Amino acid sequence: MNRYVLIETAYKTTYSIVIQVLDTEEAMPTTQPDGVSGTWLDVTGNTTAQVGWKAQYFFDAGWVFTEPTxxxxxxxxxxxxxxxxxxxxxxxxxxxxxxxxxxxxxxxxxxxxxxxxxxxxxxxxxxxxxxxxxxxxxxxxxxx
Missing domain, CATH: 1.10.287 (Helix Hairpins)
Structure with a gap:
């Protein structure tokens, strides 16, 4: 099972937000839903990504997903x-x-x-x- 997340840079913030999680056998989507500007990420094996959570990229750790305070x-x-x-x-x-x-x-x-x-x-x-x-x-x- 592959896991992909769609992230969008949060308006006037320094981080991105997970706006969709997709668990599928299919390949990673190449388009966004209508009216959404974001980026799809392949996070297969990462079960921490949830809709509404922060997505931050760290050079030493890759993408890290955390619940906002x-x-x-x-x-x-x-x-x-x-x-x-x-x-x-x-x-x-x-x-x-x-x-x-x-x-x-x-x-x-x-x-x-x-x-x-x-x-x-x-x-x-x-x-x-x-x-x-x-x-x-x-x-x-x-x-x-």
Whole structure:
């Protein structure tokens, strides 16, 4: 059985995070899931890698996987929240739907997209109210 992990450099941190673990007889994947930018690693034989854990490379030990401390979970959750809010703000900058609504030229479709966008921003900002926060977060899907 082969074990592969998909890691992503944590936003505004100095380490990577395991975002997927794959145990399979197949070869290592060569593509990432849609919307994910990361790197696949072959960690066959390493059973310590778990989703949400830190992945750090040390020249003398190779890849080491450790559970983040509570403080690191808080920092990571904050960074991931900021990343999603930054992406949402950047999207809205190029899709000025609120201006269309304000000027009375928005279509019903524009208004629906703007509402979904606003609901997403609220949902991202409220992940801290989820049970299990900050170590377990169910991130809302972006509507854009």
């Amino acid at each position: 509570h403080e690191e979970y808080l920092i990571l959750a904050s960074a991931l929240m900021q990343k999603r809010l930054d992406e949402a703000a950047r999207w809205l900058m190029f899709n000025p739907l609120q201006y269309k609504v304000d000027l009375g030229v928005a279509t019903p479709a524009d208004e629906a997209v703007l509402l979904a966008y606003k609901q997403y921003v609220i949902a991202v900002s409220e992940v801290k109210n989820q049970p299990g926060y900050p170590s377990t977060i169910n991130w809302p899907a972006a509507p854009f």
